[in-house]
Amino acid sequence: MSALPSAFADESSGIGRFIELLHRTIGLDAESIGANSVSRAVRERYTLWRDRDGGTLDDYYRAVTQDPSRMQELIEAVVVPETWFFRDPEAFAALARLARVRLHERPAKPVRVLSAPCSTGEEAYTIAMALIEAGMPADRFTIDAIDVSERALAIARRAHYGRNAFRGRALDFRDRHFRAADGGWQLDPAVAQSVRFSQANLLQLDSHAFEHFDFILCRNVLIYFDRDTQCAVLRVLDGLLAQGGTLFVGPAETGLLMREGMSSANIPLAFAFNRPERASANVFNGTWPGVPGMPAVKTPAPFVLPAWxxxxxxxxxxxxxxxxxxxxxxxxxxxxxxxxxxxxxxxxxxxxxxxxxxxxxxxxxxxxxxxxxxxxxxxxxxxxxxxxxxxxxxxxxxxxxxxxxxxxxxxxxxxxxxxxxxxxxxxxxxxxxxxx
Structure with missing residues (x-):
C-alpha cells in the first residue's frame, strides 16, 4: 500500500467526517468496534480510490456522498461478519417451539420470520433447519433475511460455508443438511430455498412495506449503535412485529431491551422479548404450551444443548x-x-x-x-x-x-x-x- 499524503495523516477532521457519515448511514457507533478500526478502513478505501482515480481526501468524501457504489464499498470495508450456525442454540429451540404453537393457533396463516441483519446467512438458514426439524412443512413458514452488505448477501445466497461457520461440538445438523463440496459444505437446496434474501438498511426500513412478522431475530447488532440509533432501530422492529410476536436479541443486548420497556419472554438463555402488553401470550413458566400431538415438555426441543x-x-x-x-x-x-x-x-x-x-x-x-x-x-x-x-x-x-x-x-x-x-x-x- 502506498504511503498516505501527510495532509491525510494529519487531518483528524477528515476521518471524523467519514465516521459521522457512517453513523448517519448505517448507525455505526465507531467506538463500539474501535475508532482506529474504522479509521483504518477509511484510509484503505481512500488509498485504493486515490490510486485508481486520483484526488484528495475531500474529493473522495464527495465521491462517497454522491456515488452510492462508493458508499457501499466503504460500508463493506467496515462491516465485518461474525456469525455461525446455531449461535446461542437455545434461541432457535425456543423459536421452533413457539412457531409450532403459533401455527396451531392460526393454522391458515404461515409463520413469518425475519432475520435482520442476516450477515452471511448462517442465522437465517439455522432458522430454517430448526423449523424443519421441528416438523413444520416448508409451506407453513416464510423467512425473510436482510442485510446492508451486498458482499455478505452474495455469500448467503451461495450457501457454501467453510469451517468457521461450524463451531462447537454439536455438529450433527451438518450431516443432515449439508454435503461436502469444494473444500467446504454446501447447504441442501431444500433448506436454502426457504430463505428469501434482500439488501436493505435496517435504519431505513419502511415497516408498512412488510407484512408483520411473528418472530424477528435482530441479534448482536444493537451493541454497535449508540443510544439514539438503538432506539430508532427498536422503533422500526416494533413496527414490524406482529401482535403477540417475539423479538430475539443477542445476549449482550438484553439490558437495552429492559431499559426500553420490553418484557422478557422468560425462556432460559433464549434472549427473547415481547412488548409488555403482548407478553402474556408467550411468557415461559417452566412448561412449554401444548400442541396436539406434542406433549408438554420442560425444555425446548430438538436443539437443547448443554450450552456451557x-x-x-x-x-x-x-x-x-x-x-x-x-x-x-x-x-x-x-x-x-x-x-x-x-x-x-x-x-x-x-x-x-x-x-x-x-x-x-x-x-x-x-x-x-x-x-x-x-x-x-x-x-x-x-x-x-x-x-x-x-x-x-x-x-x-x-x-x-x-x-x-x-x-x-x-x-x-x-x-x-x-x-x-x-x-x-x-x-x-x-x-x-x-x-x-
Whole structure:
C-alpha cells in the first residue's frame, strides 16, 4: 500500500467526517468496534480510490456522498461478519417451539420470520433447519433475511460455508443438511430455498412495506449503535412485529431491551422479548404450551444443548427477569458435574439449580463456570447485586471467561456504566478472536 499524503495523516477532521457519515448511514457507533478500526478502513478505501482515480481526501468524501457504489464499498470495508450456525442454540429451540404453537393457533396463516441483519446467512438458514426439524412443512413458514452488505448477501445466497461457520461440538445438523463440496459444505437446496434474501438498511426500513412478522431475530447488532440509533432501530422492529410476536436479541443486548420497556419472554438463555402488553401470550413458566400431538415438555426441543459444555466460544448474557414460579426447594444428591445444575436452570427450576451449583462448588471451589452459572441464576431471580458478585468471582478465577465478561457488561450497561460495559465487551471480543 502506498504511503498516505501527510495532509491525510494529519487531518483528524477528515476521518471524523467519514465516521459521522457512517453513523448517519448505517448507525455505526465507531467506538463500539474501535475508532482506529474504522479509521483504518477509511484510509484503505481512500488509498485504493486515490490510486485508481486520483484526488484528495475531500474529493473522495464527495465521491462517497454522491456515488452510492462508493458508499457501499466503504460500508463493506467496515462491516465485518461474525456469525455461525446455531449461535446461542437455545434461541432457535425456543423459536421452533413457539412457531409450532403459533401455527396451531392460526393454522391458515404461515409463520413469518425475519432475520435482520442476516450477515452471511448462517442465522437465517439455522432458522430454517430448526423449523424443519421441528416438523413444520416448508409451506407453513416464510423467512425473510436482510442485510446492508451486498458482499455478505452474495455469500448467503451461495450457501457454501467453510469451517468457521461450524463451531462447537454439536455438529450433527451438518450431516443432515449439508454435503461436502469444494473444500467446504454446501447447504441442501431444500433448506436454502426457504430463505428469501434482500439488501436493505435496517435504519431505513419502511415497516408498512412488510407484512408483520411473528418472530424477528435482530441479534448482536444493537451493541454497535449508540443510544439514539438503538432506539430508532427498536422503533422500526416494533413496527414490524406482529401482535403477540417475539423479538430475539443477542445476549449482550438484553439490558437495552429492559431499559426500553420490553418484557422478557422468560425462556432460559433464549434472549427473547415481547412488548409488555403482548407478553402474556408467550411468557415461559417452566412448561412449554401444548400442541396436539406434542406433549408438554420442560425444555425446548430438538436443539437443547448443554450450552456451557458444548457451545462454541460464544458471548452470552442472561436477561434480567422476574423469578419464575417453581415448586418447593428440591433436595438433591451431591453432583459430580455442573450438568445437573444447568439442566435445572434450563427448565426454570432456579432454586434447584442454585443448590446444585453451590454443592458443586464445595468440591470445586475454584471453578469459574460454577460462579458464572450462579450469576445467571441470580440474574433470572432479579438479584442484580448478587449476580455481579458471581460474575466478578468467575472473572477473578478465569479472566478470559467470555460469558462472564459479556454478562457483567450487560449488568454495567443496565447500571448506566457504558464505558465499563464497552471495556468488558472489548475484552470479550479479544478473547473470542484469540480463540479462533
Amino acid at each position: 459444555a458444548s457451545a462454541p466460544p460464544v458471548v452470552r448474557a442472561m436477561p434480567v427477569v422476574a423469578k419464575p414460579r417453581e415448586a418447593a426447594p428440591v433436595q438433591i444428591e451431591p453432583v459430580k458435574s455442573l450438568a445437573e445444575a444447568r439442566a435445572f436452570a434450563d427448565a426454570g427450576r432456579l432454586d434447584a439449580a442454585a443448590l446444585a451449583a453451590r454443592d458443586y462448588l464445595r468440591a470445586h471451589p475454584s471453578n469459574a463456570d460454577a460462579y458464572y452459572l450462579l450469576g445467571v441464576i441470580a440474574d433470572a431471580r432479579g438479584e442484580q447485586h448478587e449476580s455481579r458478585g458471581h460474575y466478578r468471582r468467575a472473572l477473578y478465577l478465569d479472566p478470559a471467561h467470555r460469558e462472564a465478561l459479556t454478562h457483567l457488561a450487560a449488568c454495567l450497561s443496565l447500571d448506566g456504566d457504558e464505558s465499563g460495559a464497552r471495556l468488558l465487551l472489548a475484552r470479550a471480543e479479544r478473547v473470542t478472536g484469540s480463540a479462533r
